[in-house]
Amino acid sequence: MKKILFDLTDAELTEFLSELGQPRFRMKQIRDWLNRGAPNFDVMKNVPIDLRKKLDSVAQTLPVSIVKKLESSDGATTKFLLELNDCEQIECVLMRTSYGNSVCVSSQAGCAMGCKFCASTLLGVKRNLTVSEIFSQILVAQWELRQDKFSDKPIRPNGDANNNDVSHIVIMGTGEPLQNTENVIGFMERANHDMGIGWRRITLSTCGIVPGIKRLIEWGRPINLAISLHAPTDELRSKIMPINNKYKLSDVLAASDEFTATHNRQLMIEYILLGKKNDKGETELYNCTPEYAEKLSNLLRGKNCMVNLIPWNTVDERDFASPSGNAVHRFQDILIKNGIHTRIRRERGNDIGSACGQLRLNNKKGK
Ligand code: SAH
Numbered sequence: 627m628k629k630i631l632f633d634l635t636d637a638e639l640t641e642f643l644s645e646l647g648q649p650r651f652r653m654k655q656i657r658d659w660l661n662r663g664a665p666n667f668d669v670m671k672n673v674p675i676d677l678r679k680k681l682d683s684v685a686q687t688l689p690v691s692i693v694k695k696l697e698s699s700d701g702a703t704t705k706f707l708l709e710l711n712d713c714e715q716i717e718c719v720l721m722r723t724s725y726g727n728s729v730c731v732s733s734q735a736g737c738a739m740g741c742k743f744c745a746s747t748l749l750g751v752k753r754n755l756t757v758s759e760i761f762s763q764i765l766v767a768q769w770e771l772r773q774d775k776f777s778d779k780p781i782r783p784n785g786d787a788n789n790n791d792v793s794h795i796v797i798m799g800t801g802e803p804l805q806n807t808e809n810v811i812g813f814m815e816r817a818n819h820d821m822g823i824g825w826r827r828i829t830l831s832t833c834g835i836v837p838g839i840k841r842l843i844e845w846g847r848p849i850n851l852a853i854s855l856h857a858p859t860d861e862l863r864s865k866i867m868p869i870n871n872k873y874k875l876s877d878v879l880a881a882s883d884e885f886t887a888t889h890n891r892q893l894m895i896e897y898i899l900l901g902k903k904n905d906k907g908e909t910e911l912y913n914c915t916p917e918y919a920e921k922l923s924n925l926l927r928g929k930n931c932m933v934n935l936i937p938w939n940t941v942d943e944r945d946f947a948s949p950s951g952n953a954v955h956r957f958q959d960i961l962i963k964n965g966i967h968t969r970i971r972r973e974r975g976n977d978i979g980s981a982c983g984q985l986r987l988n989n990k991k992g993k
Contacts, residue, residue: 627711629685632660633758646680660687661820662772663765688762690716694989695770706766707989710735710759714752715989717799718763720770726793726827729767731760733810734801739833742866743856743900745941746800755801757812763799764817768792795823798831798852804838811845818847825849831896833869834878843885851885852894852934853878857913858921866900866913875925886930892967893931897922898938899957901949909947914957923964933961933968 631639640653652673659670664687667678693715694707704720714735721728737744738751771790795817797803803810810830817823831852832838842851855875857863863870886893901909926933935958938948949957954970961968 630687630689630711630758631656631681631685632688632762642685646677648677652677661765663688663762663767663769665692665766665769688765689756689759690762690766692766704767704770706763706770708763708766710755716755716759716763718766719799720767720792722771727767727771727789727791728794728796729764729792730796730799731763731813732799732801733760733797733803733806733813737801738805739802740868741833741854741856743898743938743941743944743946745943748943751801751805754806754809757809757816760809760813761816761820764792764795764821768821792821792823794827794829796829796831798829802833802835803830804832804835804841807838807841811841814847814849826891829894831894833867834873835869836873836877836881839878839881839885843881843888846888848889848891850891850894851882852896853882854896854898855922856896856898856900858918858925862913862918879925879929883929891930893929895926895931895933896936897933898936899949899954900938901947901953902945903947909949911949911953912946914949914953916956916960919957919960920964923961923966926966927964931967933966934971935968936971 629642631642634642636653636657639657640650643652643656644650655672656670659673664670666687667673667681667685670678673681689711690708692706693709696705697703702722706718706720708716708718710716716732716735718732719730721730732755734754735752736749737747740747768791771792774790795814797810797814814825814828814830817828818825825847826849829850829852830842831854833854839851842849854867855863856866858875860870860875863875882893885891897913899914900912901914902912904910922933935954937951937954938946940948958968958970
């Protein structure tokens with residue numbers, strides 16, 4: 627197995643290089659490239675070519691390597707399929723938005739949560755990602771952003787072609803972050819410390835693991851918490867999210883309230899809008915009927931929260947359908963009427979299979 631240089635300490639890297647007959651200053655040169663997210667040794671132009679070749683045969687830069695890179699047609703979204711050292715694959719997504727550059731990272735290879743609408747969980751969970759593997763996803767995105775400067779891509783949606791830094795992180799990729807809580811905390815600490823990403827620009831999304839939320843409260847950083855709610859009653863939620871059999875809605879919301887009260891942050895509620903095809907091939911509303919909109923309003927009334935409505939991204943293996951735009955608006959109108967703060971999540975990179983876990987799944991199926 628190749629040595630991963632990013633994971634070595636300065637002392638270890640110096641020793642590794644001295645075994646290759648290199649002077650001490652080489653360590654700093656190479657460290658600098660590693661910290662920038664250099665995907666290979668060839669880009670390290672201030673390092674002699676012979677050494678670059680040698681390094682390439684015995685080592686790799688990051689603990690992840692890019693298997694596939696897909697760009698949305700508007701150039702704003704880039705999705706990466708990455709391979710880890712044990713050949714597991716994960717995904718991360720770079721979104722260039724009007725408010726900055728946001729990266730969606732994975733916390734596990736696969737997922738154990740078994741949500742009925744999601745692609746990530748179809749093959750189960752393989753393992754937790756290390757701090758360095760999660761952090762490397764940010765570096766891959768950061769490297770990509772730096773390359774934007776030299777490309778002939780159109781101006782970024784935010785109109786600033788020089789805005790080349792990752793500014794926001796969403797932990798919403800494959801996996802349940804609160805099943806890998808300590809590494810995810812380690813990752814956030816590192817992103818804050820090494821890349822200067824503010825706590826308030828980090829959002830962690832969970833299906834509602836109550837002890838994990840309590841751990842975040844104890845940790846004490848004012849990040850944003852997002853809860854994947856997707857249903858306003860225990861009965862419905864348990865049908866589509868098995869985790870609800872363990873942690874009931876009222877417990878999840880109580881823990882979330884405690885979190886938001888500690889930090890005076892607004893809670894984000896994620897609500898996927900699901901339909902189902904009936905015998906006639908028509909789409910019937912599943913969790914987004916007017917009745918459920920009223921129930922959701924009652925559940926959330928008076929809370930400091932924002933409901934993000936997410937039209938379901940089609941996953942072939944899943945027995946749901948996406949509701950019409952009209953149905954989405956009708957659902958939202960009821961929330962608005964009831965004084966609930968809500969918006970519809972813009973779908974980014976739909977043309978590149980950006981819905982959770984699709985790329986990884988399709989690659990495994992050989993598509
Ligand atoms: N396990 C965490 C984070 C990963 S999922 C969680 O449950 O929050 C990130 C978000 O994408 C969740 O809200 C999840 O429910 C949602 N999601 C999963 N599959 C989706 C799909 N096919 N279309 C739209 N959103 C989806």
